[in-house]
Amino acid sequence: MFIAKPHNPPLAALLIFVASAFLAATTLLAKALGTDALGPPLHPMQISHGRFLFAFLVIVSAVGILRPRLRRPHWGLHIGRTSFGWLGITLMFASVAFIPMADATAISFLNPVFAMVLAIPLLKEGVGPWRWLAAAVALIGALILLRPTPDSFQPAALLALSAAVVIGLELIFIKKLSGRESPIQILLVNNAMGLTIASVAVSFVFQMPTHTQWAALAGIGVLMACAQACFVNGMARADASFVAPISYATLIFAAFYDFAVFDVIPDRVSLIGSAIILTGGLILVWREARTRKAQ
Secondary structure, eight states, X not given: OOOOOOOOHHHHXXXXXXXXXXXXXXXXXXXXXXXXXXXXXXXXHHHHHHHHHHHHHHHHHXXXXXXOOOOOOOHHHHHHHHHHHHHHHHHHHHHHTTSOHHHHHHHHTTHHHHHHHHHHHHHOOOOOHHHHHHHHHHHHHHHHHHOOXXXXXXXXXXXXXXXXXXXXXXXXXXXXXXXXXXXXXXXXXXXXXXXXXXXXXXXXXXXXXXHHHHHHHHHHHHHHHHHHHHHHHHHTTXXXXXXXXXXXXXXXXXXXXXXXXXXXXXXXXXXXXXXXXXXXXXXXXXXXHHHHHHO
């Protein structure tokens, strides 16, 4: 049995925050690949395949260098985690090709709320009033960024919403695995299985990418591998209901990347929504820190 990481909510919050920066960058690249920004648009399943392919290469290289001790995997949990992860990523990549990245990110990153709710019956975690408050604050911020209008209910928006539900389920499997196996083993098995699933799926839609598109696919894979490493380590150091809402910071990074890359200046609604989401995350960190001091 793998010895779980020490309970350290502040470090967990930092790791999830860093993972959010990487995740937003992968979404930005997926948007470029799914439109004509870098050449003929690629199918979401091909973008997902590139993500698993290059992430797997990064993780295999890390395993070869670090040579960690690997144990027998819990195949049932890995299959559940990988299946939901591949489906969630593919749905997310599909949605950003049709609706604004900020809207897709806002919708899909409702997954921490689903994860927090699912953690109650599936992980038997207690969710106190402060966590409910923080999650509610973050949800309000996401809804503000979503700008609920009739356009939000277009079919592509449902893809992002489906991604939120599916990724919320994946978070539960990640938490179950985090106390059983080392983070690097979890990443290795997940990406090996994900690459297998993605390779079968992409065979039906594959088209030869341009050199620029290959570079973008590689970027998605490397960034996703880094994000996963931070995320799995963060999940191993705190309750899922605590760390999951912090991933709303991805919305903030998405707005920043829009400004840095495309000169899109966030409007008042974006700034208010982002500030509210950040407030929700800070409430969680503050409350957990006070609880630890009181123990």
